[in-house]
Amino acid sequence: MSTQTAQTTPTTATAPTATPATGTHLHDLLGPWVPHQRWYPAKGREARTEVVGRLLLPWADPEDVRVIVHVLRVTTVAGGGAGHVDIVQVPLVHRRAPRSGSDAVAALLGVLTDPDGIGWFVYDGPHDPAYVEALLALLDGQICGVALDATGEQAEHAGTAVGHHPAGVAPPEPGTPARVLRGEQSNTSIIVEPDDGSAPVIVKVFRTLHPGRNPDVEVQASLAPTGVRAVPALAGWVEGSWPVSSDPSQPLVSGDLAVASEFLAGAQDAWREATAAVVSGTDFSERARALGAATAQVHAALAEQLPSRPADDDDARRLAEGWLQRLEWALSEADVLAPRADALRARVASSGSLDAATLGTLQRVHGDYHLGQVLDVPGRGWVLLDFEGEPLRPLAERTLPDLALRDVAGMLRSFDYAARQTTVGLTEGPEAAAAREAARSWADAARAAFCEGYAAVTGADPRSAGTLLDALELDKALYEVVYEVRNRPAWVPVPLAAIDRVLAAGPAA
Numbered sequence: 001m002s003t004q005t006a007q008t009t010p011t012t013a014t015a016p017t018a019t020p021a022t023g024t025h026l027h028d029l030l031g032p033w034v035p036h037q038r039w040y041p042a043k044g045r046e047a048r049t050e051v052v053g054r055l056l057l058p059w060a061d062p063e064d065v066r067v068i069v070h071v072l073r074v075t076t077v078a079g080g081g082a083g084h085v086d087i088v089q090v091p092l093v094h095r096r097a098p099r100s101g102s103d104a105v106a107a108l109l110g111v112l113t114d115p116d117g118i119g120w121f122v123y124d125g126p127h128d129p130a131y132v133e134a135l136l137a138l139l140d141g142q143i144c145g146v147a148l149d150a151t152g153e154q155a156e157h158a159g160t161a162v163g164h165h166p167a168g169v170a171p172p173e174p175g176t177p178a179r180v181l182r183g184e185q186s187n188t189s190i191i192v193e194p195d196d197g198s199a200p201v202i203v204k205v206f207r208t209l210h211p212g213r214n215p216d217v218e219v220q221a222s223l224a225p226t227g228v229r230a231v232p233a234l235a236g237w238v239e240g241s242w243p244v245s246s247d248p249s250q251p252l253v254s255g256d257l258a259v260a261s262e263f264l265a266g267a268q269d270a271w272r273e274a275t276a277a278v279v280s281g282t283d284f285s286e287r288a289r290a291l292g293a294a295t296a297q298v299h300a301a302l303a304e305q306l307p308s309r310p311a312d313d314d315d316a317r318r319l320a321e322g323w324l325q326r327l328e329w330a331l332s333e334a335d336v337l338a339p340r341a342d343a344l345r346a347r348v349a350s351s352g353s354l355d356a357a358t359l360g361t362l363q364r365v366h367g368d369y370h371l372g373q374v375l376d377v378p379g380r381g382w383v384l385l386d387f388e389g390e391p392l393r394p395l396a397e398r399t400l401p402d403l404a405l406r407d408v409a410g411m412l413r414s415f416d417y418a419a420r421q422t423t424v425g426l427t428e429g430p431e432a433a434a435a436r437e438a439a440r441s442w443a444d445a446a447r448a449a450f451c452e453g454y455a456a457v458t459g460a461d462p463r464s465a466g467t468l469l470d471a472l473e474l475d476k477a478l479y480e481v482v483y484e485v486r487n488r489p490a491w492v493p494v495p496l497a498a499i500d501r502v503l504a505a506g507p508a509a
Ligand SMILES: Nc1ncnc2c1ncn2[C@@H]1O[C@H](COP(=O)(O)OP(=O)(O)O)[C@@H](O)[C@H]1O
Pocket: 181, 184, 185, 186, 187, 188, 189, 202, 204, 232, 261, 262, 263, 264, 265, 267, 269, 372, 373, 375, 385, 386, 388
């Protein structure tokens, strides 16, 4: 594709209006729409977007309806992360006639006039039944994705999309009732609920694409033989290949485009339960203890099924270097950390003298473990989701054997978040101080109980790894500051308060 079709999005993109965009090129529609999507990876930064690939899912009659997965190259051009490239999956449905209903209006990007003068109504794929049907047909092996060139002609060797499902598992039929999951999410999930009583599934359409096996697919498939029920069962996945640049001489990249899992109906996520408990002043210790135990069970199953090995001196050195690099990255991304730079550098350097024996075993971990990643499933207990690791890290790094204690630190941070976020924005005074104190003691109790539950399974209390655990919590809090600066600036004080507590406590023991 020529670079004329690329578009630079200013930091302050115009908000979408009620009037749908019109144009003769897809970028006329994508430009105003993409920066406002929850999954857009360059939020708040100036970025250049370019469609570098297209995969037709040949399901509907192409004269009337075309389901096309667009591959978007998003290059951050200024500010923090300048030069960073993300490859993003954007499934769209092009229709000759508009769909009716308010949902369809909300999902309309605009009207595209093709070179023959024909108008196409372009819809956000996950909100259009034609895309959902094509996705289910793909998962079931009824169709495969076909690459197109910029003119819409088939382009062999320019990409693929192929569905798979475990033996004995039949994905729901195309046409099964479906809805897009509401709420905060980095990707886009579609819940498919057959009305004949057969098992519902949730299909997660990955937005930022990465080379290689997706960790959700890998972990769910690996844990299936263990019988551990604290992870959802795998129902299928779509793998594919796609271009990552408009230069046709560049090789395609292969990886996963979507994963389907059993949908755990009626489940409530732990974040909601925990924040409700904070607000009502309800003790969460029993739930936290059970969560600690479930976490330890999943860690044991991951260690058994996926590569694990004793840490060596190189690992200890890499870990310490990684903490320093993460700190410098956070300092470069979040100005709010600048006044603390010297204290943080001293603190992180003082945590870096750990030996291999202290680290113990390295194994596959969750990698971005927090209360929003855990469901309370009636009759089954806690179920852990989303093994993709931290979305702001390169995927290859996220799947390397790591410290199980990193997940423990993540969840301990999350109890702190659940408590502390209820006090964000309170006007300073005795009431705010009392609310913060109550939140703190709620979090302390939940954190202690989680560690007790974990210890009951493993025989070792995570708190006995004091310095290492503290260093991992600080590392996570630094990541969180960057995450919040980018996504929820009002919540920056939550991880910042944790960082200030660590600094106030003095050097690492
Ligand atoms: N198997 C499932 N059953 C029920 N709900 C689920 C399931 N998987 C995910 N969810 C819901 O979807 C939300 C987002 O899922 P997640 O895998 O964390 O997506 P993302 O990686 O895009 O953030 C979860 O917080 C949970 O509420």
